[in-house]
Amino acid sequence: MCLFLLRLSRYSSAIHCRRYFYHGYVTVDAGNAEGVVEVARFFHIKWLIDIARHYLACHLCWENYSLVLHLADQYVLGDVRSAVLSYVGNAFMQMSSRPKFLRLQFEALHDLLADDWFIAATEWEILRSVLRWLQHDPAERSVHRVPLLQLIRFPLLELSELDILGSDVTEIDELVELIAEARHYHSIPSQRCLYPSSHTAARGSLPYLVLYSGMDNSNVVEYRPLVADPSADIIREEVNTEFLVTALEFAVVAVFGDCLFVAGGYSQKHWCSSAAFYCYSPHRRCWTELSVMHDPRVSHALCSADTFGLYAVAGINHLVDELGFDREVYLDTVELYDPRDNLWHDAPRLPFAVFNAGVAFCGDRLYVTGGISDNPELTVPVPHVQSCRPTDDGWTILSDMQHERHSHSVISLNDKLYVFGGLTADPDDTMGFVNQLETEVYDPAADQWTSLLPVPADFGRILSLSVTVGEQIILLSSFGKEYFSLREFDEETGSITEGQPCGSFIHKVAVYEASFPSRKLQELISSPA
Helix, strand or coil, X not given: CCCCCCCHHHCCCHHHHHHHHHHCCCCCCCCCHHHHHHHHHHCCCHHHHHHHHHHHHHHHHHHCHHHHHHHHHHCCCCCHHHHHHHHHHHCHHHHCXXXXXXXXXXXXXXXXXXXXXXXXXXHHHHHHHHHHHHHHXXXXXXXXXXXXXXXXXXXXXXXXXXXXXXXXXXXXXHHHHHHHHHHHHHHCHHHHHHCCCCCCCCCCCEEXXXXXXXXXXXXXXXXXXXXXXXXXXXXXXXXXXXXXXXXXXXXXXXXXXXXXXXXXXXECCCCCEXXXXXXXXXXXXXXXXXXXXXXXXECCEEEEECCCEEEEEEEEEEEECXXXXXXXXXXXXXXXXXCCCCEEEEECCCCCCCECCEEEEECCEEEEECCECCCCCCCCCCCCEEEECCCCCCCEEECCCCCCCECCEEEEECCEEEEECCEEEECCEEEEEEECCCCEEEECCCCEEEECCCCCHHHCEEEEEEEEECCEEEEEEEECCCEEEEEEEECCCCEECCCEEEECCEEXXXXXXXXXXXXXXXXXXXXXX
């Protein structure tokens, strides 16, 4: 504990206290904490208020959590409770093995577990610490056993940890259903995405805009928080993906439930199209290899389909034939992955083979737009649009887009489809492509396309990597592979905002929840005064 020496008993008058506070040094302890806080607040001495808040949040909280909350409220010290719980959560592993943890008041431990605070420990370590706290004074604390153990997130335990739970846990009536739920959660890994809940989420999870960048197997994952200023608290992690069969850079991704799914791309060994399929759980921070697709694919689309599963759409099967020659087979196949049985199911074939198409799921229908076909009778790229329901045995041909495009972005929002960017044929080069600047919106009820404001040419190319955050559409634009920017689409004006630079070599964008230590702990502890 930091010591700031003070002898309050030597000074009987407020004048002496004031002189001393401005020129001396202070010790804050359990015996004088309230007096220090009172005088510091009375004389508006900010540095001393900061010291008092720090002492309350990081030291006295272990001895008397109730007194901390009382003093914070009585002397208007701000949100000390958040500072306490954030500090205890971040210091959990360091402190849980120390005697002071065993002296923690029930209310503090309960609030930490009941509220969604980040805790720097596995759920197994949290459970063991709670049991140790209960066993420290069983006579007094037995009444707290059920309320605390009900707050354990049993699905976050490993299956092997569930198997070794003692009878002091498994035979508690109030926990039987929770433990059974956890076992069901683990029974079929592919089903975990179907049960996003507070029990299965990592503690302290927040929504992030997640950017994957890099080449080969060296990737950087950048987390941009969506609950505050997106320019603040950006978290970056280096991830090596050489354990994947497929090269992540060329695979496609989609979020379903609370998991990120990765499909296809190029095989790392042979650089042929891959049928590999993976699931990444941000809450468990682990990868699971799932059933492979029926067809190896690259330049395809992966689309979340509400509660139905995920669609893999068209693309190219790049392979090497028996004679050793490279071949590219354009695909018209579509398959639907059902996490309930961890199987891919064939959907109706498209009217024509295509790759680099844009897809979206809207109003219980899968929409496939644009792309490049090997049909010589079709334009390159195509403007065509078709839709299909999961229960249909064929495709419905819809009105063409007003502009041909491929490698574009399609977003479903408020029962409409918004189409941005991509590439279109270069009028000066029959073999080349240029940025498609036109933006359009489709109304499924009227089967009608409407043009919106075009993208300014100096925005660069609007890529297929786009996401929605609530009612907001976030787009990714680039000039080559080294200059990327995030942009927002304003539905009211139909325009795209100026961009925010976000790095280079970005190849994936997603939105999901993840959990990280607090990086604003010092701000919480510091006084708002």
